[in-house]
Amino acid sequence: xLPRLLSGAEESDCVLLVTQPAVSPADILNLFxxxxxxxxxxxxxGPNQTxxxxxxxxxxxxxxxxxxxxxxxxxxxCVLNEVENGKQVIVIDSVTDLLLFQKPTAxxxxxxxxxxxxxxxxxxxxxxxxxxxxxxxxxDIENLANTTVVLEKIDEKEAYPKLCKISHRKxxxxxxxxxxxxxxxxxxxxxxxxxxxxxxxxxxNDEEDADEAxxxxxxxxxxxxxxxxxxxxxxxxxxxxxxxxxxxxxxxxEVKIQGENPGKIYYEPDxxxxxxxDDPDDDLDF
Numbered sequence: 001x002l003p004r005l006l007s008g009a010e011e012s013d014c015v016l017l018v019t020q021p022a023v024s025p026a027d028i029l030n031l032f033x034x035x036x037x038x039x040x041x042x043x044x045x046g047p048n049q050t051x052x053x054x055x056x057x058x059x060x061x062x063x064x065x066x067x068x069x070x071x072x073x074x075x076x077x078c079v080l081n082e083v084e085n086g087k088q089v090i091v092i093d094s095v096t097d098l099l100l101f102q103k104p105t106a107x108x109x110x111x112x113x114x115x116x117x118x119x120x121x122x123x124x125x126x127x128x129x130x131x132x133x134x135x136x137x138x139x140d141i142e143n144l145a146n147t148t149v150v151l152e153k154i155d156e157k158e159a160y161p162k163l164c165k166i167s168h169r170k171x172x173x174x175x176x177x178x179x180x181x182x183x184x185x186x187x188x189x190x191x192x193x194x195x196x197x198x199x200x201x202x203x204x205n206d207e208e209d210a211d212e213a214x215x216x217x218x219x220x221x222x223x224x225x226x227x228x229x230x231x232x233x234x235x236x237x238x239x240x241x242x243x244x245x246x247x248x249x250x251x252x253x254e255v256k257i258q259g260e261n262p263g264k265i266y267y268e269p270d271x272x273x274x275x276x277x278d279d280p281d282d283d284l285d286f
Contacts, residue, residue, distance in 0.1 A: 001166045001178040002192055005147060006035045010168060014115045014124045016095070016145035018138075023151045023162065025127050026050075027182065027190060029091065032125055036089035043079055043090065045097035050127075055091070057082070065101060075102050076110035085117050092126040095141060096133060104137055111144050142167075160184060163195060 004010040015032065017025040033040060033054060042055040044062060052058050059082045066072035083090060092098070092114075098107045114124045128141060142148050150165040161183035168176045179195035 001168060001176065002149075002164060002180050005166075005168065006031055008035065010147075011171065012123060012147040012168065014111065014145040015126070015147045015149065016142060017125065017127045018142070018148060018150045019127065019129055020152065021129065021131055022156075023153055024159070025151055027162075028149060028151065028164070029125065029127070030054075031190065032123065033089065033091075036123060039086070039088040041083055041088060041090045043092045045092065045094045050091065050093040056088075059083070061098075076106055076113070079110060080113055080117075083114060083117050090114050090117070090124045092124075094129065095126040096129040099133055099137060099141070104140070108140065108144060111141070115144075154181070 001010065005012060005015070017028055019025045029050070040055045041057045041059065042050060042052060043059045044050070044052070045064075046062055059079055061073065061075075061078070063069055064073045064075060064078070092111075095107065095111075098110070111124065111126065126141075126145070128138065130138065146169050148167045150167075152163045152165065153159070154161050154163050161181045164180045164182060166178045166180065168178075170176060179197075181193045181195045183191055183193070185191045
């Protein structure tokens with residue numbers, strides 16, 4: 001599905017890239033920009049989100065509330081007035097920032113009107129970062145897009161390969177879903193393959209088997225935590241305890257020795273001790 005979207009075989013006037021904090025959408029965004037018309041517009045919501053060099057026009061919304069200039073921008077007119085109708089690609093580098101600082105209805109209105117300004121062959125591409133928005137708001141924004149691409153890591157320790165979960169609504173209303181993997185080939189070019197779940201599961205199973213083998217080779221458990229140690233200590237019953245003591249351990253969590261007298265202190269005096277009944281301080285003048 002992703003190659004068809006990039007080549008234009010599947011038309012989509014609004015694409016939403018949904019990412020997680022540790023997953024960068026830059027590679028997917030660059031693929032879409034290469035396949036789109038030369039004229040591209042960036043709606044910049046924050047610093048260091050997306051490079052400005054690859055865009056023909058940049059609409060700066062980094063100070064939309066007027067914290068630095070003292071004059072807040074009128075949203076969404078500040079964007080709509082700068083975008084012309086025609087064959088172009090419009091990129092919103094962070095829909096999340098807009099939702100955090102503007103009303104969700106105003107953001108939805110902006111997306112709808114920008115989609116109308118773009119032609120059939122062009123696209124509106126928005127990047128939505130999960131984790132700091134309400135799930136209902138995220139679903140509502142996803143419903144505005146014809147195509148939703150959810151980016152996830154296959155391996156938490158590595159940036160690639162990357163999993164793309166694609167939901168595409170065709171012109172007739174039919175919803176098509178697919179899972180594809182993005183990775184680099186030996187030359188360094190991005191390669192797109194169909195996701196095979198069995199291979200991913202076998203990889204994780206191999207890693208789990210390797211961890212179990214390492215645990216068997218060690219004389220102690222590497223994965224032991226303080227809670228596990230405390231739990232094991234509370235359940236421990238020493239082998240020289242009697243059956244009654246073992247029962248008391250299971251019932252109350254402590255050892256009770258039946259019939260034993262409380263502890264006493266025995267002292268044997270030596271030659272220097274004075275054991276008469278006289279007051280040792282009677283020679284003092286008080």
